Amino acid sequence: MIVECCKRWVENFVIRYNLCPFAHPFAKRGQILYRVSQNNALESRLHEFCEELEFLERHTEFRTTLLIYEDEKLDFLSYLDFYDLCEAVIEKEEKPFQLASFHPQYCFAGVAYSDPANLSNRSPYPIIHILRLDDVAEAIASHPDTTLIPERNINFLRQKYGKT
Numbered sequence: 001m002i003v004e005c006c007k008r009w010v011e012n013f014v015i016r017y018n019l020c021p022f023a024h025p026f027a028k029r030g031q032i033l034y035r036v037s038q039n040n041a042l043e044s045r046l047h048e049f050c051e052e053l054e055f056l057e058r059h060t061e062f063r064t065t066l067l068i069y070e071d072e073k074l075d076f077l078s079y080l081d082f083y084d085l086c087e088a089v090i091e092k093e094e095k096p097f098q099l100a101s102f103h104p105q106y107c108f109a110g111v112a113y114s115d116p117a118n119l120s121n122r123s124p125y126p127i128i129h130i131l132r133l134d135d136v137a138e139a140i141a142s143h144p145d146t147t148l149i150p151e152r153n154i155n156f157l158r159q160k161y162g163k164t
Helices: 002-017 023-029 042-058 077-092 116-121 133-142 148-161
Strands: 032-037 064-069 097-102 128-131
Touching: 002 023, 002 032, 002 064, 023 064, 023 097, 032 042, 042 064, 042 077, 042 128, 077 097, 097 133, 116 148, 128 133
Parallel strands: 032 064
Antiparallel strands: 064 128, 097 128
């Protein structure tokens, strides 16, 4: 049920509104892994995250993973602390990955919580999205200007859902 909910969010929100112009081909080819973590302890979560990195390194047929956390107690600030630890692991171990963060309570710094711009990173569950660096580089090279994507998303979401 959790995986289906997140798949619907990717298909009916992220892809439908083109919030990530690179997601559709991976979804269409079945190259997105959806993994649900039931670990509540920080060490267990971190170990599981490292295992997922190793899995992706061995299984190149999968291009990306959405690591989904069903822990209702994983509030946004605790999630961000965990996300920072995951980024530190990638940097320390020089892993060929990049992360993206999604959370039901996502709020960009300096932006009101009710601002529709936050919807670009709000998901049904806390999610750490693991992307391959080579796919990110390829996406950047194939797009006229990836720096405009966030601005386009903010404008679109504010127009669609009303600026607050």
